[in-house]
Amino acid sequence: MNRTGRRRRSWSLLLLFPAAVTMALLVGGGLGWALWESLREPGSFRAAFTHPGFLPGLAVSLWIAAASTLISTLLALPLALWIAARGATRRQWLALWLPLPVPHVIAAVMVGLLLGSGSVLQRLLGVEPPFSIYGPWAAGAILAFVWKEVPFISIFLLGHLASLPRDLTRTAAGLGASSWQTVRWVLWPLLRPSVVVAAGIVFLFSFAAYEVPFLFGISHPLPLPVLAHQFYLSADPAARPVALALDLLMALCSALLACVLFALWRAAQARRGQAPGAVPRAETTEDPA
Amino acid sequence: MNAPLRPTRRVTLLLGLWLLPLWPLLLWSLARRWPVDARLPDWSLLSWQQLAADPRLAQALLVSVVIAASVSLLATLLAMPAAWVLADRPARWWPLWLLLLSPLLLPPQAAAYGLHRLFLQIGFVDHVPAVVVVHLVPALPYAVATLSLTAHYWGRERERQARSLGASAWQAFRLITLPGWAPGLLNAFLLCFLVSWGQVLLTQLLGGGRVLTWPLLLAGYQQGGRTALVAALALVSLVPALCYLAAVQRWFRQWLPLAAARDGASHARTSGGGARDGLRG
Numbered sequence: 119m120n121r122t123g124r125r126r127r128s129w130s131l132l133l134l135f136p137a138a139v140t141m142a143l144l145v146g147g148g149l150g151w152a153l154w155e156s157l158r159e160p161g162s163f164r165a166a167f168t169h170p171g172f173l174p175g176l177a178v179s180l181w182i183a184a185a186s187t188l189i190s191t192l193l194a195l196p197l198a199l200w201i202a203a204r205g206a207t208r209r210q211w212l213a214l215w216l217p218l219p220v221p222h223v224i225a226a227v228m229v230g231l232l233l234g235s236g237s238v239l240q241r242l243l244g245v246e247p248p249f250s251i252y253g254p255w256a257a258g259a260i261l262a263f264v265w266k267e268v269p270f271i272s273i274f275l276l277g278h279l280a281s282l283p284r285d286l287t288r289t290a291a292g293l294g295a296s297s298w299q300t301v302r303w304v305l306w307p308l309l310r311p312s313v314v315v316a317a318g319i320v321f322l323f324s325f326a327a328y329e330v331p332f333l334f335g336i337s338h339p340l341p342l343p344v345l346a347h348q349f350y351l352s353a354d355p356a357a358r359p360v361a362l363a364l365d366l367l368m369a370l371c372s373a374l375l376a377c378v379l380f381a382l383w384r385a386a387q388a389r390r391g392q393a394p395g396a397v398p399r400a401e402t403t404e405d406p407a
Numbered sequence: 408m409n410a411p412l413r414p415t416r417r418v419t420l421l422l423g424l425w426l427l428p429l430w431p432l433l434l435w436s437l438a439r440r441w442p443v444d445a446r447l448p449d450w451s452l453l454s455w456q457q458l459a460a461d462p463r464l465a466q467a468l469l470v471s472v473v474i475a476a477s478v479s480l481l482a483t484l485l486a487m488p489a490a491w492v493l494a495d496r497p498a499r500w501w502p503l504w505l506l507l508l509s510p511l512l513l514p515p516q517a518a519a520y521g522l523h524r525l526f527l528q529i530g531f532v533d534h535v536p537a538v539v540v541v542h543l544v545p546a547l548p549y550a551v552a553t554l555s556l557t558a559h560y561w562g563r564e565r566e567r568q569a570r571s572l573g574a575s576a577w578q579a580f581r582l583i584t585l586p587g588w589a590p591g592l593l594n595a596f597l598l599c600f601l602v603s604w605g606q607v608l609l610t611q612l613l614g615g616g617r618v619l620t621w622p623l624l625l626a627g628y629q630q631g632g633r634t635a636l637v638a639a640l641a642l643v644s645l646v647p648a649l650c651y652l653a654a655v656q657r658w659f660r661q662w663l664p665l666a667a668a669r670d671g672a673s674h675a676r677t678s679g680g681g682a683r684d685g686l687r688g
């Protein structure tokens with residue numbers, strides 16, 4: 119490397135420094151200190167893991183995350199393809215974007231008022247909702263997530279669809295493919311990595327979210343983030359290392375899930391290369407270094 | 408796309424249905440009482456009057472705005488130089504991507520509990536600055552991600568041209584890069600504002616009940632079952648979201664034809680990259 123190259127590199131490091139140090143101190147410091155305090159108390163991890171609420175809480179959190187992600191993706195995928203094929207008016211765009219910036223707390227409140235006990239729907243139309251959103255299946259929390267995440271996934275996928283060359287679908291149609299065949303054999307293989315990324319972000323977020331399950335009062339069993347928080351707020355000082363251990367176990371679960379999602383993404387990327395509709399990407403994101 | 412766009416009524420209907428949950432807020436915020444067997448509420452502006460009269464609420468609103476604005480300003484300023492570097496050669500800096508986007512993968516509160524214990528040791532808790540610092544954890548990844556996209560699409564070619572015409576590095580930054588990035592910077596700022604605006608758990612932890620923000624009051628009234636007031640509070644907290652939509656709706660127009668603008672941008676990028684390789688060689 120010549121001298122200008124070295125100078126450019128040190129410049130780059132200098133520019134990266136503020137953000138990197140801030141994040142390293144906040145995340146690394148937070149996780150590190152939690153680890154230190156929970157390990158200082160022997161047996162805290164064992165106590166957290168063997169706590170009767172841990173495995174059921176993990177199961178509830180996984181259920182909420184899996185159901186929200188699955189429903190959101192299944193709704194968002196056709197919506198995105200539909201809008202990509204037909205375009206959308208300004209008002210439709212506005213409606214699609216609107217849930218995106220709404221805080222999760224507000225989404226939960228809205229779903230509660232619309233479908234909860236003595237809900238607005240029930241009062242106006244006199245119909246009972248067919249299921250209770252406060253029930254053991256956490257329907258309210260799942261609906262609140264779905265309401266927010268369908269637009270998120272749609273917009274994410276539309277961003278990808280917009281970057282695909284236009285001729286792809288037209289060529290497929292010209293070769294006699296039906297619209298279903300175009301989606302199945304041309305668009306879906308190309309889109310799959312983005313679906314994994316968007317669904318993965320939703321899954322990891324809803325797995326660890328505290329506010330929404332808390333506001334719906336899901337309590338038997340308590341979702342993992344709510345359980346960890348209750349432990350943390352407990353007046354008993356002996357509970358604190360256990361709370362930190364619970365919190366770290368939750369972070370570990372998230373990290374493992376993130377690894378699984380990364381493997382899925384890699385697989386989708388690799389299969390994309392073999393797909394019949396694959397084209398060399400117009401924009402190379404990687405420089406040959 | 409050459410064929411005329413045919414947005415269907417069915418899409419409109421579907422998206423309209425999606426906005427159904429907004430109506431209960433409006434109805435409830437205008438209710439004095441709404442007995443279970445009554446179809447419509449007793450209309451009144453009582454909850455809005457309460458909202459205007461309570462000084463605690465005005466203060467909470469102010470605190471929320473101050474926190475969110477400081478968080479987004481800090482996050483945008485921190486992310487700007489990083490995004491400039493990261494977007495240029497994303498593959499090379501992958502460990503930094505992992506670090507900077509880690510709060511999207513790991514739960515932000517995972518770090519927040521440890522930070523709370525750590526900050527307790529040094530007495531940096533229960534006030535607004537502590538809350539601002541902890542809100543950076545969920546906000547910074549959004550600033551880095553969106554600004555990297557901005558940097559990627561804007562490229563460095565224009566800046567290089569300015570330099571080759573004799574501009575200093577500072578002039579190139581101030582006159583070329585900064586104006587070009589302006590929409591992206593606004594987007595990052597607003598996104599971080601919204602992220603901070605919606606936080607409940609992190610504020611509760613580091614604020615220790617002393618820092619009362621709008622969503623905290625809302626959650627409190629929700630637990631207390633004061634539905635009409637909660638609805639009014641919720642409607643007010645939608646205001647930043649609507650501001651965000653108003654700011655980004657200019658970009659809808661670029662999305663409507665869905666491809667043309669992007670294709671042009673990527674061509675410019677590719678040829679720019681080629682020119683740069685030529686320069687380096």
